[in-house]
């Protein structure tokens with residue numbers, strides 16, 4: 245089976261009806277990047293910068309951070325890398341940063357909330373990314389954005405840092421793309437204002453689903469409570485892909501569901517064309533995409549959009565079986 249996936253490495257993730265799907269990797273350690281060539285991934289769709297922070301015992305200064313990001317860009321070569329700014333707090337703590345205690349950490353002081361309240365940290369991180377990029381393409385993504393105003397504030401800090409870099413005579417990135425995660429449902433009802441201000445959007449379905457269902461993503465007692473293939477989730481993605489179509493804003497799904505073939509199939513059927521996942525999922529998802537007629541599945545999913553069932557899993561499994 246592994247050999248079968250390896251054979252797909254140089255083949256495009258293109259559906260039977262000619263739809264191209266971009267498949268990228270989620271990464272956080274340099275070791276994850278070793279999988280780039282092996283999987284034939286289109287880039288790093290999500291680089292979780294908190295991971296290298298978590299494995300250190302002291303706060304990495306700007307040169308140390310820049311060195312990490314430079315190596316990531318070098319390994320990725322000419323493929324794009326999407327750097328997500330720190331998502332600490334919640335369940336991800338740093339031994340050298342006191343984030344206090346929240347009763348509901350997932351909804352607490354984390355990610356961009358810390359970044360905007362402690363702008364020195366965010367500033368240093370952005371400075372390191374600009375430094376690391378040199379004249380390369382730089383993509384920066386802000387996590388846990390709940391309001392357009394937060395993106396505007398974060399972007400202002402980034403613009404400042406770009407200006408400072410220019411004033412210092414530094415080489416600037418040949419292209420800068422800015423995006424946000426979509427993990428907080430409130431963002432869904434600010435899409436026109438949001439997408440006119442960003443280049444891309446990436447759905448963090450792990451957090452998004454826990455907020456949509458008010459269901460802790462880490463609780464074993466709740467792990468079977470709601471299904472990722474429920475009508476609500478499917479309708480969310482359909483609405484999202486319709487609202488962003490023709491906007492020029494690329495939408496990626498980078499939560500765990502994007503790496504599961506049945507879920508990935510549904511996402512493609514709902515109109516998504518960019519998925520980011522762990523290395524082991526690229527082969528199976530590509531094999532699925534290459535045997536799928538995306539438009540036919542779209543019709544099927546539209547037909548079942550008001551299903552009273554808790555999940556479309558059984559239906560979709562049947563569909564996958566009957567259609568190769």
Ligand code: PEP
Pocket residue numbers: 290292331427447448449450451452498499500
């Ligand atoms: C997500 O929430 O789906 C996501 C990709 O971010 P993380 O898993 O790092 O919270």
Ligand code: MG
Pocket residue numbers: 427448450451
């Ligand atoms: Mg998340």
